[in-house]
Amino acid sequence: MNETFVLSAVVVAMLAVTLPWAKRRLELSLAKHPSLTGHSRMAKRVASMLPGYAYDATRFFNSDHAPVAVVARRRAGLARLTSLYAERYARSLALTTQAAEGLSDLQFTGAYRVPFQYSPYLRQQLRVASFVRESAGVTITDLDGNVFYDLTGSYGVNVFGQDFYKQCIAEGSARAQALGPLLGSYHPCVVDNIARLREISGLDEVSFHMSGTEAVMQAVRLARYHTKRTHLVRFCGAYHGWWSDVQPGPGNPDTPHATYTLKEMDGDSLRVLRTRRDIACVLVNPLQALHPNKGAPGDTSLVDSARRAAFDRVAYTAWLHQLREVCTQRGIVLIFDEVFLGFRLAPGGAQEYFGVRADLVTYGKTLGGGLPVGVVCGRKALMKRFREDRPADICFARGTFNAHPYVMAAMQVFLEQLDTPAVQAIYHGLDERWNARAAQLNRRLQEAGLPVQVANLSSVWTVFYTQPSRYNWMLQFYLRAQGLALSWIGTGRLIFSLNYRDADFDEVVNRFVSAAQEMQADGWWWHDATLTDKAIRRGILRELWAHRS
């Protein structure tokens, strides 16, 4: 054997080993969304380098180089809102200020309502109160007696209206009263809940947890345990709680090493699922159908008018079928994370709505009947946490408050209510009703010549803006002034409870349109031909560059 032959053999052997690896690596890269959201590590690096800077009292109003007269209207508009908020929300604001000093959560949400450049000046002028005292029907009342239409949906918990949950909690508490908060043993109502959840999910077994985040953690842990594979696949932009492995990008100081973030609704991702051997599970949050591959649309990132959303039920259904097929072929566990959407679209949740069955399903939020909960439903083989043949090989999952009697009893009432004719009637024609309502608002906005539209997935809505502007985030403050309550992410997500009657909704439409008209009159939506979304983004990049340290 001469040396050349040996060398060639070594090279061929090396290529044989490395080429398949390189091919799989390339496929993985192709399956990443080209945005920063699709590249978690890079996004984290970029986020850590982003310099902080703030607009002063001049730049705040003319960051888009609006004419002097427009700037004056904006100033007057903000001054009017400032005094209106200070007068109308005096007590609620005073308590918010008092609490914020010792409540880190309030400091965080207060700082991240609008793009960071505008936040410090705006907070000096206009603060949003975070205390309320009552809820009834579709409204909430603050400490000053102001009544707001509730568009927050309590982070998605409120599907059937606050009174419904008050009833679940009151009746549930009465049922649990004799046992009290005794933990470890179960209240008999747990048996009912198991039976009903098995029916609803079409799956064999159930486990109870304390939050949606914990339910997702447990579902992924079970998938890893049973498949003996390491990686979870999540889709770009999807939220699954705040556990490290499902939040690999900015916001998490850890760097999870066993998470792939892939493009949703894309053949490249299916190729990765078809070829890699290290994938234990695929996590799907069906809410992403409204804005695939994009993160939750909060107003803090509303720097221009690029935000768009559109729900295509047929396309998303086809995607879920493709996922189901490849997961079945490859022995990958398909997990539907229905913590947000479960029970909102159909009594059987997203599985029923899209007609696709998952191997594990997580629920939470509304299922607790107003109390905190997380639930995993799954196929028997996947839910097992131990092995008879390897007694020390277990998949541990316990939590002090799991199956808390008061939560279980409130859940029992919730599940019983689902079967009542009144709740069944709510589901009848649900999509048609909410699509018609979205169309109604869009028509009114269009007729009024306002640069605002909404997109919806049934009763979950997002607002988008049809002409370039740097100030779209101001709309949230005009909406609040019109008595529409929004969550801290502002116009990015409006969540309606399903007990909205037409008359309530008509009132919301009137107020929404009035808010947008006021904002327009105050000049925030001024624009000229040079003000494009691209120009806005370039301008911001120049500012970032100038403030680099």
Ligand SMILES: Cc1ncc(COP(=O)(O)O)c(C=O)c1O
């Ligand atoms: C789809 C989804 N999964 C998980 C979670 C986390 O649930 P929790 O906030 O109860 O921990 C959320 C919360 O918004 C969610 O929307």
